[in-house]
Structures are given as structure tokens and as C-alpha cells.
């Protein structure tokens with residue numbers, strides 16, 4: 697059983713798309729994730745799984761928290777932007793409509809936003825799972841969210 701076989705199966709399973717951001721020493725980092733999951737309601741916990749080869753991995757390990765912007769169905773270009781490899785952290789923010797959050801930038805136009813304090817980190821193969829206690833939520837746009845399936849984005 698290979699990782700590629702797992703990927704082939706999971707491609708069929710629609711994943712909701714979010715942009716995770718964080719800030720360390722005034723520098724901002726962000727990436728598109730399909731791994732955001734609600735874990736607990738009391739306390740309110742969510743999780744993300746971040747590849748150890750991602751340039752956001754080390755900043756997330758160091759940061760005290762992170763944000764998630766839950767993307768709207770119309771935000772495919774934002775999702776593609778934050779999934780592009782190798783963009784220097786500074787250039788990542790050019791032309792993207794964001795506003796300040798307490799734990800990192802928030803993407804304008806999203807369905808909702810979460811601000812999280814990191815409560816634990818778990819080694820998971822070539823990824824690290826970050827568990828965050830949700831400190832605040834805000835609701836934004838109504839209407840469809842963005843999902844990823846079979847290598848493409850679609851509103852759902």
C-alpha cells in the first residue's frame with residue numbers, strides 16, 4: 697500500500713477548502729488546506745494536518761496559534777494562490793484581499809473565520825497535526841462553500 701494509492705482514493709472524497717494563516721515575529725505565512733476538521737465542541741477544538749515539507753510548517757510549530765478562513769464557492773483563485781509552491785512569504789500577500797486577525801491574516805470574502813490557539817501538536821508521518829482551541833468565530837458570506845474533488849474545485 698503506497699501513499700499514491702491513498703491519494704488516488706481520497707481524490708474521490710470531496711474536501712472542504714480553507715486557507716490557514718499564522719504570524720511569527722511579524723512575518724505572515726499561509727497555505728490552502730483540505731484537512732481542517734472539527735474535533736470537539738467542549739472545549740471547541742479543530743485540527744489541521746500540515747506537511748513537514750510545507751514552508752508554513754515550521755512557522756506553525758513556532759506560533760502560538762493560527763487562523764482558518766473557510767472559503768466560499770467563488771474563491772477558487774484564492775485557493776489556487778495559497779496552494780502554489782515556492783512563493784516567498786512576503787510575495788504571498790500581493791494582490792490578496794486580507795484583513796488583520798489576532799493570530800494571522802483573514803481572507804476577505806470567506807464563509808466564516810476561526811481564530812485558534814494551538815493546544816497540541818502530533819507527529820503524523822510526513823505531516824504534523826495541529827490541534828487548535830477556537831478562541832473566536834465570525835460568520836461572513838452566505839451561499840456555497842468551496843470543495844476540492846478529483847483535482848478540481850467546485851462550489852457546494
Ligand SMILES: Cc1cc2nc3c(=O)[nH]c(=O)nc-3n(C[C@H](O)[C@H](O)[C@H](O)COP(=O)(O)O)c2cc1C
Pocket residue numbers: 713726727728729730731732745746747749750751752775778779780781782783844
Ligand atoms: C485543495 C488542496 C488542499 C490542500 N490541503 C493541504 C493540507 O491539508 N495540508 C498541507 O500541508 N498542504 C495542503 N495542500 C498543499 C498546500 O496548499 C501547498 O503544498 C503549499 O501551499 C505549498 O507551499 P510552500 O511552497 O509554502 O510549501 C493542499 C493543496 C490543495 C490544492
